[in-house]
Amino acid sequence: MINVLIIEDDPMVAKFNGIYLESIPGFTLAGIAETAEAGWTFYQSNKVDLILLDVHMGKKTGLELLRDFRKADDPVDVIIISAANDKQSVQTALRYGAVDYLIKPFTFERFQEALLQYEQKHQVMKDTEHVSQEAIDTFLLRSEKSQATVLDLPKGLTVRTFTTIVRQMMKRPKGAFSAADLAKETGISRVSVRKYLNHLVETDMLTVDIVYQETGRPLNRFIVKPEKIDILEALIRE
Secondary structure (H helix, E strand, O other): OEEEEEEOOOHHHHHHHHHHHHOOOOEEEEEEEOOHHHHHHHHHHOOOOEEEEOOOOOOOOHHHHHHHHHHOOOOOEEEEEEOOOOHHHHHHHHHOOOOEEEEOOOOHHHHHHHHHHHHHHHHHHHHOOOOOHHHHHHHHOOOHHHHHHHHOOOOOOOHHHHHHHHHHHHHOOOOOEOHHHHHHHHOOOHHHHHHHHHHHHHOOOEEEEEEEOOOOOEEEEEEEOHHHHHHHHHHHHO
């Protein structure tokens, strides 16, 4: 489980970011701090793997806090979540090793993509003493270009979420499944899952059957085409 500290001076924003965070499997909210100083104090006495950090907060900014971590030679991972979209703030955050930068307001999918990408990096660094070039390329280059070219993902769909959904599809026993099944197993909203499944139907990777229930409300049941299994497995290996 990845322990996350949110440092954000707007209580409502912090609350919703916490809700977003805990809807994604593999992540847990370690705590919330409203100032950079309070965040530093919390971090010193609690296990924290990742910090979601605002920039503009009271006396000390999030970027100043990030700088303090690096001066202390502390490798804690940080994702900046801020309305600060000026070039200097972005460059400073990246210079001090922020693993991602989300500009408010952002979509849940972009938030989720940032965390899933971080999770992959975290797992690679945790499980291996020596890191391969392939592993580095996975979380630095992201391989998004090659994957997006194969299926030509339409606007609004991300490669990271697509990969998560396809990976879960391939783990399932053979047979039909619904968007609700995958939503429950991945933590991704059913509406979002349905968009990706519909895209896979349109690209001839899945077939879909409509089942009419006793309530009269139709249920779409999806099946992976056997002849397309190799293609899908190749995509999630990239």
